[in-house]
Amino acid sequence: MARQVQVNYQEKPCYKIILNHSFDGFLDALEQEGIARDRKICIVTDTNVAKLYLNEVTEICKNAFPVVEYFVFDAGESSKNMATVEKLYEYLIKRHFDRKDLLLALGGGVVGDLTGFAAATYLRGIDFIQMPTTLLSQVDSSIGGKTGVDFLQYKNMVGAFYMPRMVYINIHSLLSLPNLQFASGMGEIIKHGLIRDASYYQWLKDHQAAIQAHDEDILEEMVYGSCLIKKNVVETDPKEQGIRAYLNFGHTIGHAIEKMSDFSLYHGQCVAIGMHSGAYLSFKRGHITKDQYEDILAMIQGFDLPVSVSDYDAGEILANTKSDKKMVGDKIKFIVLEKIGQAAIDMTFSDQELLEGIQVLLTDE
Ligand SMILES: NC(=O)c1ccc[n+]([C@@H]2O[C@H](COP(=O)([O-])OP(=O)(O)OC[C@H]3O[C@@H](n4cnc5c(N)ncnc54)[C@H](O)[C@@H]3O)[C@@H](O)[C@H]2O)c1
Numbered sequence: 001m002a003r004q005v006q007v008n009y010q011e012k013p014c015y016k017i018i019l020n021h022s023f024d025g026f027l028d029a030l031e032q033e034g035i036a037r038d039r040k041i042c043i044v045t046d047t048n049v050a051k052l053y054l055n056e057v058t059e060i061c062k063n064a065f066p067v068v069e070y071f072v073f074d075a076g077e078s079s080k081n082m083a084t085v086e087k088l089y090e091y092l093i094k095r096h097f098d099r100k101d102l103l104l105a106l107g108g109g110v111v112g113d114l115t116g117f118a119a120a121t122y123l124r125g126i127d128f129i130q131m132p133t134t135l136l137s138q139v140d141s142s143i144g145g146k147t148g149v150d151f152l153q154y155k156n157m158v159g160a161f162y163m164p165r166m167v168y169i170n171i172h173s174l175l176s177l178p179n180l181q182f183a184s185g186m187g188e189i190i191k192h193g194l195i196r197d198a199s200y201y202q203w204l205k206d207h208q209a210a211i212q213a214h215d216e217d218i219l220e221e222m223v224y225g226s227c228l229i230k231k232n233v234v235e236t237d238p239k240e241q242g243i244r245a246y247l248n249f250g251h252t253i254g255h256a257i258e259k260m261s262d263f264s265l266y267h268g269q270c271v272a273i274g275m276h277s278g279a280y281l282s283f284k285r286g287h288i289t290k291d292q293y294e295d296i297l298a299m300i301q302g303f304d305l306p307v308s309v310s311d312y313d314a315g316e317i318l319a320n321t322k323s324d325k326k327m328v329g330d331k332i333k334f335i336v337l338e339k340i341g342q343a344a345i346d347m348t349f350s351d352q353e354l355l356e357g358i359q360v361l362l363t364d365e
């Protein structure tokens, strides 16, 4: 096995992130972690991932578990809702899954968030394992136990903090990702550098060509680096009472745009657009220089991510931002950069300032 990262929860060892280059080491990883196999397992995945990896993972599981079931739902953010969760509950009930059985989330952040939420709530909680297959899910969504679904078009409105038993990463699965999905993951990765680790941010810059050529060793190095940053943040503040909110850099406005695009823009793309506003407002507040602001824009664009939107109204973006769940009274909990590698929470932005931060995103095309 290539690398492992221990993640603590409330100061106690909780689960490991195991990095590998195939699905083959999964059974050894179960053994190593003492995860019982004398129980039913249900692989939860989406239609795209099912075509690519469901057979292989099912065959591996059949070598260990007495019963292997699978539940497949339509790929995409529009499935991340209670209707899909209800279908999964029904599927599990019909197959007599009980509290000692296990769910395996095989897929991207949508599969992981939804399966984790179902695991947290089915029979008041059953075990689940994250097997993330997108770049975004390997570095961000599978770690830290934020599970949930969208509700009435509000992002992640219903959910639970619920920890997986293990995160098993197959770096090789990144090679089948469409380019735009790879870029989407880079949005969260650039975020990790910006909010927490300037040297990691610099490393990304220095290795851009190898990352974009999908060199597997470099991808492993990058995923490992991002996992360490996310682990550090969620261990320090597991339930977002303080610094975990830094992980929301770019998300305050990003979530509004994601919703307004009717999910035609991917999560990481919207985070990239939101980070543009965040970087601009950090510059306007005098935290970072104009050169640094422009450097961040170039970095985002260099990894094939957007920094602007067309056909949107600034007032509407602000209204949607303010209807997100991260409001404290009438103030937005906005994340700024104090410098590259250090974020801060700022609740002093006026609507006028926020509108200025949104205006820089709008193009006429
Ligand atoms: N819980 C958290 O902490 C957290 C963090 C970040 C994002 N999120 C959530 O994660 C979601 C986004 O996750 P995502 O970007 O992984 O999206 P996703 O799960 O929709 O996956 C993106 C697309 O890639 C396909 N896919 C997955 N793996 C593939 C592979 N190896 N090869 C080819 N295609 C593959 C999927 O079928 C899907 O079409 C959003 O809902 C976001 O809100 C949650």
Ligand SMILES: O=C(O)C(=O)C[C@@H](O)[C@H](O)[C@H](O)COP(=O)(O)O
Pocket (backbone or CB within 6 Å): 140, 143, 144, 146, 155, 156, 188, 240, 244, 245, 247, 248, 251
């Ligand atoms: O783990 C976290 O905490 C994050 O905020 C990570 C984000 O990248 C992620 O998009 C998360 O789902 C956002 O959560 P939300 O509670 O702000 O909706």
Ligand SMILES: [Zn+2]
Pocket (backbone or CB within 6 Å): 140, 188, 251, 267, 271
């Ligand atoms: Zn995110």
